[in-house]
Amino acid sequence: MTEAVLIDVFNLKLNSEDGSFRKSLLNVLDFADRNYGTSTQLVYVMCCQSLLCERNGIHKDILTKSLDNCKALKRGFQVVWNSSMAAMLYSIKQQLDEKDVSIVRIILPKSKKSSMQVFVDHLFTTAYQLEYKVFDPICDEDDIHEATALQSGYPSELQLQHIKSDIATFLGSLPGLKGDLAILKSPLISDSHFIHGFSTRAGGISYIKTLSSLNLFSSSSRKDPKSVVGENLRRLAKLAGFNPDSYRSVKVDHGNQVWIVGKPEPDSYDGIVTNRKGVTIAAPGADCIPILFSDPVKKVCGAAHSGWKGTLLGVAMATVNAMVTEFGCRMDDIVVVMGPSVGPCCFTLPLEAAKEFQALDPRCVRQFDLPRPYIDIRKATRVLLERGGIQPQNIQDDSVIDQSRNLTFCTACHPEMFFSHVRDGINFGTQIGFISIKD
Incomplete structure (x- = not known):
């Protein structure tokens, strides 16, 4: 060595x-x-x-x-x-x-x-x-x-x-790499009440190939240090208009626990909800779905990280339920937007795990006869949200008719735009979905 x-x-x-x-x-x-x-x-x-x-x-x-x-x-x-x-x-x-x-x-x-x-x-x-x-x-x-x-x-x-x-x-x-920094936004989330968006991989300073360039996550197993990730976040915050000092991201555990900002913080959680103005909350994603939640009536927002395990455990509805229970939100007022994630074109699971998605809804599995069937975690998330009471028209994913509104690109299929664990392996970069309530 x-x-x-x-x-x-x-x-x-x-x-x-x-x-x-x-x-x-x-x-x-x-x-x-x-x-x-x-x-x-x-x-x-x-x-x-x-x-x-x-x-x-x-x-x-x-x-x-x-x-x-x-x-x-x-x-x-x-x-x-x-x-x-x-x-x-x-x-x-x-x-x-x-x-x-x-x-x-x-x-x-x-x-x-x-x-x-x-x-x-x-x-x-x-x-x-x-x-x-x-x-x-x-x-x-x-x-x-x-x-x-x-x-x-x-x-x-x-x-x-x-x-x-x-x-x-x-x-x-340092100059930004891979082009100009860009933010994807949803027309379903009110610009009058919220700052929100989904990051792409362009415009940051991370130089390692699989982390280049706007990597927004650092860990002990990756070679991108916190200071570099912090500079990437600072640049994103400047463009989006939020304060990076008030930024809080979920502590991923691939579960369904939700933290209410202001209450004691758990060691790990995959959902986060707040009604505090100026606090930017976020969820990472590099194939897993970063999901944003907003209620313009009660002025409450949420973010969740939903991988295949968290999807089956119902992290999306757990976040919705936290908004309802803690802040009195109504199901009819809550908007849910899924960000870029791995699509059913590229994501497979062993047959035993695939059976759980098949039991949820057969539309969530493709080529079920294979040893590793293809899984649609977006479809599964929509199914669970609709069953939980979210209005279909208040959910944005890759099933929208108007493709100009689509934010849920397949991360594995778009290496120029997104990071992907499935595509890039262990030392992968991470994008985020973020949201905050305007002052």
């Missing part, structure tokens, strides 16, 4: 007269070579390039000469220059992801350990295996230690603000 070593000399001061910097650098490179040289093919030396560093005695020409003459690392190394640590780490991360590297070893001054951990926590995820080694600016091999053996203290609040500002400023400067 390919590994990478990052050597941080970002803020070390050079002194061309006593050669102390060169000695320190040689020791660190020699340590890296003897400990990781056999398995490591990628080595990056991170160096500062800014007017401030020049004034502090860090001269690029001296450092370049020291590195060019250094033969300690037999496999070679790449020097990365930047004035921003966020930009430097992000640039290196892009190269690591291109080569599918997950094991990263960081060698750095002990005074930089705590701040580096903050950068790494914001720009990487636990999908990477990270190891820290720390050294003194003038060191021998014996002075290089496991990072866990030294606690240099957590950064101050001011330092944290500077780090977060560096990350936010850099990510905010």
